[in-house]
Amino acid sequence: MSADGRVRPHYREFAQWLAQQTPDAIERKRAEADLAFRRVGITFAVYGDNAGTERLIPFDMIPRIIPADEWSLLQRGLEQRVRALNMFIDDIYHEQHIIRAGVVPAEQIYRNAQYRPEMQGIRVASDIYAHIAGIDIVRAGAGEFYVLEDNLRVPSGVSYMLEDRKMMMRLYPELFASHKVAPVEHYPDLLLDNLRSVAPVGVIDPTVVVMTPGMYNSAYFEHAFLAQQMGVELVEGKDLFVNNNAVWMRTTRGPKRVDVIYRRLDDDFLDPLAFRADSALGVPGLLSVYRAGRVTLANAIGTGVADDKSIYPYVPAIIRFYLSEEPVLNNVPTYQCRHAKELDYTLANLAQLVVKEVHGAGGYGMLVGPASSAREIEDFRARLLARPDGYIAQPTLALSNCPTFVENGVAPRHIDLRPFVLSGKTISMVPGGLTRVALREGSLVVNSSQGGGTKDTWVLEQ
Amino acid sequence: MLSRTADHLFWMARYTERAENTARMLDVNVQTALLPQSEDAARQAWRAMLGISELQQAYDRKHESVTQRDVIEFMVCDPSNPSSIIACLTEARENARAVRGTLTTEVWEVQNQTYLDLRRRLHGGQLRADPSQFFEWVKYRSHLSRGVTLGTMLHDEAVHFMRLGTFLERADNTARILDVKFHGTPEGTDARRDFYHWAALLRSVSAFEIYRKVYRDVITPARVAELLMLRADMPRSLLACLDEVVENLREVRNDVSSETERLAGQLHAELRFGRIDDILARGLHDTLTQFLQRIYELGNRVSRDFLVPLAA
Numbered sequence: 001m002s003a004d005g006r007v008r009p010h011y012r013e014f015a016q017w018l019a020q021q022t023p024d025a026i027e028r029k030r031a032e033a034d035l036a037f038r039r040v041g042i043t044f045a046v047y048g049d050n051a052g053t054e055r056l057i058p059f060d061m062i063p064r065i066i067p068a069d070e071w072s073l074l075q076r077g078l079e080q081r082v083r084a085l086n087m088f089i090d091d092i093y094h095e096q097h098i099i100r101a102g103v104v105p106a107e108q109i110y111r112n113a114q115y116r117p118e119m120q121g122i123r124v125a126s127d128i129y130a131h132i133a134g135i136d137i138v139r140a141g142a143g144e145f146y147v148l149e150d151n152l153r154v155p156s157g158v159s160y161m162l163e164d165r166k167m168m169m170r171l172y173p174e175l176f177a178s179h180k181v182a183p184v185e186h187y188p189d190l191l192l193d194n195l196r197s198v199a200p201v202g203v204i205d206p207t208v209v210v211m212t213p214g215m216y217n218s219a220y221f222e223h224a225f226l227a228q229q230m231g232v233e234l235v236e237g238k239d240l241f242v243n244n245n246a247v248w249m250r251t252t253r254g255p256k257r258v259d260v261i262y263r264r265l266d267d268d269f270l271d272p273l274a275f276r277a278d279s280a281l282g283v284p285g286l287l288s289v290y291r292a293g294r295v296t297l298a299n300a301i302g303t304g305v306a307d308d309k310s311i312y313p314y315v316p317a318i319i320r321f322y323l324s325e326e327p328v329l330n331n332v333p334t335y336q337c338r339h340a341k342e343l344d345y346t347l348a349n350l351a352q353l354v355v356k357e358v359h360g361a362g363g364y365g366m367l368v369g370p371a372s373s374a375r376e377i378e379d380f381r382a383r384l385l386a387r388p389d390g391y392i393a394q395p396t397l398a399l400s401n402c403p404t405f406v407e408n409g410v411a412p413r414h415i416d417l418r419p420f421v422l423s424g425k426t427i428s429m430v431p432g433g434l435t436r437v438a439l440r441e442g443s444l445v446v447n448s449s450q451g452g453g454t455k456d457t458w459v460l461e462q
Numbered sequence: 463m464l465s466r467t468a469d470h471l472f473w474m475a476r477y478t479e480r481a482e483n484t485a486r487m488l489d490v491n492v493q494t495a496l497l498p499q500s501e502d503a504a505r506q507a508w509r510a511m512l513g514i515s516e517l518q519q520a521y522d523r524k525h526e527s528v529t530q531r532d533v534i535e536f537m538v539c540d541p542s543n544p545s546s547i548i549a550c551l552t553e554a555r556e557n558a559r560a561v562r563g564t565l566t567t568e569v570w571e572v573q574n575q576t577y578l579d580l581r582r583r584l585h586g587g588q589l590r591a592d593p594s595q596f597f598e599w600v601k602y603r604s605h606l607s608r609g610v611t612l613g614t615m616l617h618d619e620a621v622h623f624m625r626l627g628t629f630l631e632r633a634d635n636t637a638r639i640l641d642v643k644f645h646g647t648p649e650g651t652d653a654r655r656d657f658y659h660w661a662a663l664l665r666s667v668s669a670f671e672i673y674r675k676v677y678r679d680v681i682t683p684a685r686v687a688e689l690l691m692l693r694a695d696m697p698r699s700l701l702a703c704l705d706e707v708v709e710n711l712r713e714v715r716n717d718v719s720s721e722t723e724r725l726a727g728q729l730h731a732e733l734r735f736g737r738i739d740d741i742l743a744r745g746l747h748d749t750l751t752q753f754l755q756r757i758y759e760l761g762n763r764v765s766r767d768f769l770v771p772l773a774a
Contacts, residue, residue: 225563253717
């Protein structure tokens with residue numbers, strides 16, 4: 001809907017179709033979708049729940065529709081942002097021009113828990129660090145997009161983007177006949193191509209693998225899915241070993257050399273010799289091979305230095321610094337509580353703001369002012385005063401709505417969009433991304449671990 | 463293929479086959495129990511059932527007496543019994559889940575659906591209401607699992623390791639059934655009772671009609687043994703299983719597997735060129751006991767050669 005309450009043009013056809021559907025028919029389709037997701041086993045494990053508990057992520061059958069011109073703007077902005085972020089990480093681990101120029105304060109790098117001194121001076125293939133980026137975006141008005149968060153470590157959700165599309169095409173083929181929806185199914189192809197393009201220098205026919213922490217990880221379905229779709233091995237740490245300055249996997253026919261590892265576990269767990277000694281998920285010695293440039297890790301170690309909420313406010317300046325361009329996509333105005341004035345503003349306006357932990361993730365450790373009780377707000381005030389540099393604050397205005405099926409029919413719910421941007425020799429992406437939806441009325445939290453759902457994202461072709 | 467992946471595939475197939483075999487044996491016992499027989503004989507039959515799977519002790523620890531209901535519950539839905547159907551199908555599905563990316567969507571969906579349906583069926587009380595229907599269902603899901611594997615998977619290493627799992631498990635099971643039934647052969651000359659005894663054995667491996675077709679004669683123990691040990695065209699016979707084991711081993715051969723191939727080939731040749739009269743003269747029980755040991759050893763060797771990741 002637009003501000004004046006009319007259906008926006010690119011939703012008109014869908015709205016007409018929807019008006020002709022009976023609630024019963026919709027309910028039947030919804031049950032069919034649930035059953036299919038369950039049978040396919042598209043589930044995610046829930047931390048803190050009983051071990052092995054598998055849940056379905058609620059799937060909403062009203063697609064989020066993005067017109068072609070808005071997408072081309074988004075695409076331009078995403079390319080620009082990810083290009084600049086890659087240059088930033090490269091610079092941080094080498095000459096550090098941006099620090100010397102005074103654009104980003106040195107303490108924001110060195111006091112950042114995600115900064116990896118081990119990476120200082122290391123050359124990575126093609127100078128690419130964030131091979132797969134998931135950029136969370138909200139829309140405020142026509143052509144007005146705000147980036148909420150840059151996810152540069154191990155962003156998840158691309159399998160839901162693909163499975164949601166498959167489900168929609170299966171349930172409502174007639175809709176695809178009447179809408180020109182840009183396809184996204186070639187994502188695994190793009191990903192494989194991208195991973196092969198960043199193999200270590202001199203490797204002609206690289207062996208790519210996907211590395212997972214294992215089947216009890218909440219995103220295990222996605223890891224298995226991507227490995228299968230790309231036709232590469234899905235490995236765990238125990239399947240790999242380091243020998244003779246190379247990484248090998250244990251196969252039924254003996255060791256096989258591995259060149260590119262799309263790793264879906266955090267830096268901390270990669271190599272017990274270098275990082276957490278108690279990690280059984282990693283590969284002892286991996287870092288030494290990596291530093292020698294004889295294996296590629298995607299994403300690179302230490303990319304987290306750039307997706308932290310403490311760096312986020314600087315991204316527009318980062319874009320201007322490296323590319324000498326104005327940012328296409330806006331940042332949500334952000335108050336850094338480590339600055340006294342911005343802390344004062346935040347404390348005075350807690351009830352209107354979203355306050356996030358600088359290093360938090362998954363929608364935990366945050367305050368959503370408008371949806372919080374006086375007690376929760378006071379509790380957060382105390383936390384802010386105790387450790388102001390651990391928090392940032394943002395206005396809540398920026399989350400867009402999309403019609404969504406709820407208990408009592410169709411109602412607006414907050415959504416965001418996570419497009420997946422691939423960086424290799426070139427930057428590529430499929431049109432669209434994962435749309436997450438906050439299913440509870442008034443909620444701004446779309447994370448699946450917090451009861452959020454997903455819906456198919458349609459980018460319309462001209 | 464990753465050693466770990468091969469290991470999961472091997473055990474996925476083994477557990478599926480094991481669940482099927484358990485269902486087969488239980489079903490035949492349920493059918494037989496419908497015939498007029500003394501309580502003692504019935505108890506004997508259910509005890510033999512536990513014996514085949516080497517579960518007497520585990521059962522006795524939990525139950526005071528042997529009753530049909532308790533044995534069935536123990537072998538179908540007791541999760542603490544690692545050979546129970548629920549334990550096997552859960553393991554099969556967990557193994558499949560660990561390598562779901564290696565399986566075709568259809569193979570994974572069959573495993574997953576089996577697991578989901580199993581819980582629903584047991585919860586819904588089908589086992590008590592109509593045990594035979596439940597066992598039919600388990601067998602059917604196992605057929606489906608094998609069929610969808612052959613029908614949709616690339617016939618590469620993945621399939622070979624699954625086949626190895628299936629046929630090592632099946633060889634083990636057929637040998638056990640034969641051994642127990644021969645061991646417990648009723649003494650005396652009650653021809654009618656003999657008939658039902660051997661017919662039950664044949665039915666438990668879907669061989670009753672096949673027996674008629676092959677021999678066109680009355681059922682004798684020697685022919686039953688011959689059919690289930692030495693007939694290459696009888697799909698659950700020891701020879702048919704070894705045919706598959708040898709062939710699939712050859713397909714996955716690596717630098718360290720030649721001794722395993724040799725042992726499998728030797729066992730295969732003994733069945734291929736063996737005569738039932740010689741086997742009976744030497745003693746069936748001894749032959750089968752030895753056979754089970756050799757199958758066990760083959761399983762271990764497959765693990766050692768291919769599945770357990772070796773250090774660098």
